[in-house]
Amino acid sequence: MLVITTQDGSHTLFNETLNEFYHSDKGAIQESKHVFVKDGLNYFSQSPIRIFEVGFGTGLNALLTMLEAEKQNLSIYYETIELHPLVIETIKELNYTQQLGYEFCYGPYHTLHLVRWNEEHQINKHFSFKKINSSLLTYTPQPSCFELIYFDAFSPEQQPEMWTKEVFRKMFDALVRNGILVTYCSKVSVQQAMKEAGFTIDKLPGAPGKREMLRAHKK
Ligand SMILES: C[S@@+](CC[C@H](N)C(=O)[O-])C[C@H]1O[C@@H](n2cnc3c(N)ncnc32)[C@H](O)[C@@H]1O
Known part of the structure; x- marks a missing residue:
């Protein structure tokens, strides 16, 4: 896996099979903060x-x-799904805690990667964490459970099977009423699939380098 420095100085990875970055090359930390923390x-x-x-x-x-x-x-209870876990040697190369000025979080960041899959871990008093090693295409999250979904799949161009009405219906069902889903992608076909799954959509200004992003509501 290739480690790349993005324009805000933070690293991302490049998946050579899919020809796709894990984050925006305009700034990995900048994009994650904008889409998932600020607007989510x-x-x-x-x-x-x-x-x-x-x-x-x-x-x-x-x-x-x-x-x-x-x-x-x-x-916060944080549940995340991943089909292809990265190895810790790759994670150790990434400069996130250093770029954020939180070197003391180097250990806790690695802990997220090192804890066992498919069980819940209390990482600190604010953050409970469970990671599921499975494909979203076969996994169904608990219905009416989540207030917020971070939808951070690879792009619809590279992985169209992740951006379908059926997948968004599963996401819709996983949310509580008034829950939201945020994603960096604003493609018209994605908006259409979300609407068909039952979502109401807000278009918001995207992270630098992207005109728009989406916040989808379960009303
Ligand atoms: C854009 S990257 C995610 C970036 C990640 N949120 C981060 O901050 O590094 C997309 C991720 O989805 C994973 N993925 C691909 N297909 C999947 C599937 N069917 N189910 C679950 N995860 C999948 C990839 O391995 C990759 O880690």
Whole structure:
């Protein structure tokens, strides 16, 4: 797996099979903060918050969410699904805790990768964590369970099977009423699939380099 430095100085990975970056090359941390923390997590003014993430990958979204939980004194349950876990040697190459100025989180960040799959772990008093080693295409998250979904699959061009009405229907069912799903992608066919699954859609300004992103609501 190739480690690349994006324009904000933070690393991302390049998947050579899919010819796809794990994050925006304009800035990995910048994008994750914008799409998932600012327009996802910070949409809520009360905790506890239950989050389901599609694509654990480098764990950057999980790390930023854990840090935000501590900063805002939130209580978060974070469940994430990943079909192709990265090896710890790759994770150790990534500069996220250093770029964020949180070197002391180097250990906790690695802990997210090292804990056992498919069981819940209390990482600290704000952050409870479970990672599921499975494909989203065959896994059904618990219905009416989550306030927030981070939908961070590879792009619809490379993985169209992840962006279908059937997958979004599963996401819709996993949310509580008034729950939301956020994603970096704003493609018209994706909006259509979300609407057919029952979502109401807000288009929001995207992270630098992207005109728009989507926040989908279960009303
Ligand atoms: C855009 S990357 C995720 C980035 C990740 N959130 C991060 O912060 O590094 C997409 C992730 O989805 C995973 N993935 C691909 N197909 C999947 C599937 N069918 N089910 C679950 N995860 C899948 C990939 O292995 C990859 O880690």
